[in-house]
Amino acid sequence: MKRLLASVSIAAMVIAAAPVSTPAFAEAKQGGEMIVTFKDDLATLDPAIGYDWTNWSIIKSIFDGLMDYKPGTTELVPDLAESYDVSPDGLTYTFKLRQGVKFHNGREMTAADVKYSLERTCNPATQSPGAGYYAALKGFDEFQGGSAKELSGVQVVDDHTVKIELSRPDSTLLHLMALNFAFIVPKEAIEESGADFGRSPVGTGAFKLTNWTVGQSITLERNADYFKAGIPKLDKITFQIGQDPVVNLLRLQKGEIDIPGNGIPPAKFTEVMNDPTWKEQVIVADQLHTGYVTMNVNIPPFDKVAVRQAVNMAINKDRIVQVINNRAVPANQPLPPAMPGYDKSFKGYAYDVAGAKAKLKEAGLEGGFETDLYVSNTDPQPRIAQAIQQDLAAIGIKANIKSLDQTNVIAAGGRKDGTPMLWSGGMAWIADFPDPSNFYTAILGCGGAVDGGWNWAWYCNEELDKRAEEANAMTDPAKEEERAVAWGKIFTDLMEDAPWVPIFNEKHYLIHSKRIDGPAGVFADPIHIPVNYDEVYATDAQ
Amino acid sequence: MPTYIARRLVQALLILLGVSIITFVLLYFLPADPARMVAGRTASKAQVELVRMQLGLDLPVWEQYGRYLWNLLQGDLGRSYLQRTEVTTLIGARLPASLLLMLGAITCELLIGVTLGAMAGLRRGSAADQTLMVAALVFVSTPQFVTALTLLYIFAYWLGWFPIGGYGQFTHLVLPSITLGLLGGGWYARVTRSSVIEVLRQDFIRTARAKGLDRWRIVSVHILPNAALPVIAMIGIDVGYFMSSIVIVESVFGWPGIGQLTWQAIQQIDIPIIMGVTLVSACAYVLGNLLADLVSPLIDPRIKLR
Numbered sequence: 001m002k003r004l005l006a007s008v009s010i011a012a013m014v015i016a017a018a019p020v021s022t023p024a025f026a027e028a029k030q031g032g033e034m035i036v037t038f039k040d041d042l043a044t045l046d047p048a049i050g051y052d053w054t055n056w057s058i059i060k061s062i063f064d065g066l067m068d069y070k071p072g073t074t075e076l077v078p079d080l081a082e083s084y085d086v087s088p089d090g091l092t093y094t095f096k097l098r099q100g101v102k103f104h105n106g107r108e109m110t111a112a113d114v115k116y117s118l119e120r121t122c123n124p125a126t127q128s129p130g131a132g133y134y135a136a137l138k139g140f141d142e143f144q145g146g147s148a149k150e151l152s153g154v155q156v157v158d159d160h161t162v163k164i165e166l167s168r169p170d171s172t173l174l175h176l177m178a179l180n181f182a183f184i185v186p187k188e189a190i191e192e193s194g195a196d197f198g199r200s201p202v203g204t205g206a207f208k209l210t211n212w213t214v215g216q217s218i219t220l221e222r223n224a225d226y227f228k229a230g231i232p233k234l235d236k237i238t239f240q241i242g243q244d245p246v247v248n249l250l251r252l253q254k255g256e257i258d259i260p261g262n263g264i265p266p267a268k269f270t271e272v273m274n275d276p277t278w279k280e281q282v283i284v285a286d287q288l289h290t291g292y293v294t295m296n297v298n299i300p301p302f303d304k305v306a307v308r309q310a311v312n313m314a315i316n317k318d319r320i321v322q323v324i325n326n327r328a329v330p331a332n333q334p335l336p337p338a339m340p341g342y343d344k345s346f347k348g349y350a351y352d353v354a355g356a357k358a359k360l361k362e363a364g365l366e367g368g369f370e371t372d373l374y375v376s377n378t379d380p381q382p383r384i385a386q387a388i389q390q391d392l393a394a395i396g397i398k399a400n401i402k403s404l405d406q407t408n409v410i411a412a413g414g415r416k417d418g419t420p421m422l423w424s425g426g427m428a429w430i431a432d433f434p435d436p437s438n439f440y441t442a443i444l445g446c447g448g449a450v451d452g453g454w455n456w457a458w459y460c461n462e463e464l465d466k467r468a469e470e471a472n473a474m475t476d477p478a479k480e481e482e483r484a485v486a487w488g489k490i491f492t493d494l495m496e497d498a499p500w501v502p503i504f505n506e507k508h509y510l511i512h513s514k515r516i517d518g519p520a521g522v523f524a525d526p527i528h529i530p531v532n533y534d535e536v537y538a539t540d541a542q
Numbered sequence: 543m544p545t546y547i548a549r550r551l552v553q554a555l556l557i558l559l560g561v562s563i564i565t566f567v568l569l570y571f572l573p574a575d576p577a578r579m580v581a582g583r584t585a586s587k588a589q590v591e592l593v594r595m596q597l598g599l600d601l602p603v604w605e606q607y608g609r610y611l612w613n614l615l616q617g618d619l620g621r622s623y624l625q626r627t628e629v630t631t632l633i634g635a636r637l638p639a640s641l642l643l644m645l646g647a648i649t650c651e652l653l654i655g656v657t658l659g660a661m662a663g664l665r666r667g668s669a670a671d672q673t674l675m676v677a678a679l680v681f682v683s684t685p686q687f688v689t690a691l692t693l694l695y696i697f698a699y700w701l702g703w704f705p706i707g708g709y710g711q712f713t714h715l716v717l718p719s720i721t722l723g724l725l726g727g728g729w730y731a732r733v734t735r736s737s738v739i740e741v742l743r744q745d746f747i748r749t750a751r752a753k754g755l756d757r758w759r760i761v762s763v764h765i766l767p768n769a770a771l772p773v774i775a776m777i778g779i780d781v782g783y784f785m786s787s788i789v790i791v792e793s794v795f796g797w798p799g800i801g802q803l804t805w806q807a808i809q810q811i812d813i814p815i816i817m818g819v820t821l822v823s824a825c826a827y828v829l830g831n832l833l834a835d836l837v838s839p840l841i842d843p844r845i846k847l848r
Contacts, residue, residue: 041802041803044624044625044627051582124592129585131585132581132582132589135586144588145588214632214798215639216798240796242797242798244796247694247707247794247795250694250695250699251707254699256706407572407574407579407809407810414578415573452578452590
């Protein structure tokens, strides 16, 4: 017997809630345009490859996946799928596709496209940075290794039904189907543009690309055939590339642009927040982000738990938050507060200099020691590192700051003897999808503690790995709460070993012109940074 | 003359070959791992190795370089690791903007630098000379960012005479050119001044004065052409400099030049792009210097190219 309950109730919710989140939004007229600016080039709009915070949301507006999130929330809803069901053992997912959905080239999307798209992402020739997420799909290893011509875990049942089989239960599968890497692409368009598909993307999404002037601008126009009625609101979005964030703020104030994608530059933050006209245009949102200091458990004296705990107690997180103009909240556990499983009652290590000194004494290091702290060299990271350095000096630890280009910091963290301490700011970690497992596997699990991996503390606790696996196997939607608690406990238990000092959870600050608006939450969407482009409307078109 | 040009071109090729080898080897020894960056943070070790093999990064460095050179000779600069686009496309899209800005900037540098330098040199030791030289020093030492933002703030944001950055029309070109003109003009002014002072000491100037030529004619016919040589050599160097080293001015004015591409590529260790832009700017240096050398004998017939 298959479970249908979840899909039915969720599908019902979509109809009730998704495209018409507020009455005002439903009534908002289509039309108008907006201009968004970014400092750096957009690398690619290929959903299998794009993995920057800038192109991530744009790809979401050009393509769709089987699943998506209800706008403004982290709640999963079927998207290109109409419904799905999960087998009782959690190993088989069957998706019923929505009918009549068309790609921008006019062809109807079918189950074969789903299979093609997933195989394309998992195919090593595509070099997708997200392929690793789909390792639980049946036949993944054979397909990657080249011994199988197709990904046996994805099967076309009929034109509108796809069956996905797993080799092990993975409760994040629905999230993975909402991830850009699983977005549906038309085979013929890829065969036509080859490796340049990322510059001429064709999807089913709310917007289609109409112009890309390399290094200057990208234009999206409304897809009039979009399968969700009344979406998107805007006729056109232009992304202008290459200008400094300080200048883009001036352009916003002059009324030339609508959203400076890089936000409010630190140097201008206080000025903007004290400006009565612009203050109101600023929106603060939670992000699935935690900034942390890793301590490499292989490098003495950080092999001693007491030393790691001492460092946890020595750092004054409130002061660090002040260093970045209070654009964050202090953290005490790896999970950010907006993530399911976050434990509100957990206290962690309080700031306690005397306690920290006592811990160092316990480790036989009352005289302190000298160590290195690696940090990315872009502002404000070195200033944060200096604050940490001062706090450590107060308990006798002399930390030498090594401020380097971020790729070199990442490389140092990925070597077993690379660096004793590392401040993650500017590099890690923002979750790709709102599930606690995304904060464990790569950055705290044994699998990430490998050469070139992201587990910079090189922390490997097999018992916790086992518990993580068990939590991931809880695929029954009815046990979602229980699963979140199990995950939360993994992170708080892990803090006893203190491989990290969780420092803060950064907030996202967005500023936008008065010309554009949207339903509640559109500018604070946890999935779309800086904004959910499909939902924004132009006030001058009303 | 043709043999001279041929010899210089051969030299230029050798220089470019050397530049390409040095850059390639330096990038090879960076600790950051491009295969890791391409494969993404979820990739397993096996996946990373697969990517490394596909990119040819598992080969010994000389073999990697050999392949690169072979493709380069066929006009293929490779594909960017992260943008997944042909490097020639990326550079080609930005080259016209870089060349245009170079033209505008050198014009401004000359107008500002030569005028100020000549005025100061002709009135050596006067209050005007000292003021001008202090001004030149200020222009040279002000950070690019400050000059660029100040000009942009006053003339574009506040007065609204020019657009706040962008590319495509003449008005877009004015402020970035003036910014670079002020920065470089400071250098040009100093060089022109000393050169003018040097020429003023020559006998033929005394002769010109003695035979009663008017002041303007002495300056325009006898002094400036003779003082121009070091300035022309400087232009040769500037051609290369503007090809990749003005990222801040480009970024303030949203100018889609090669500097921005370079800067982004360096941050992401996108080796094919770094190699490509290095070669392009090395080319510009070499050609700029060659042109300066070719122009010199036209101005000063005493110079013979051999």
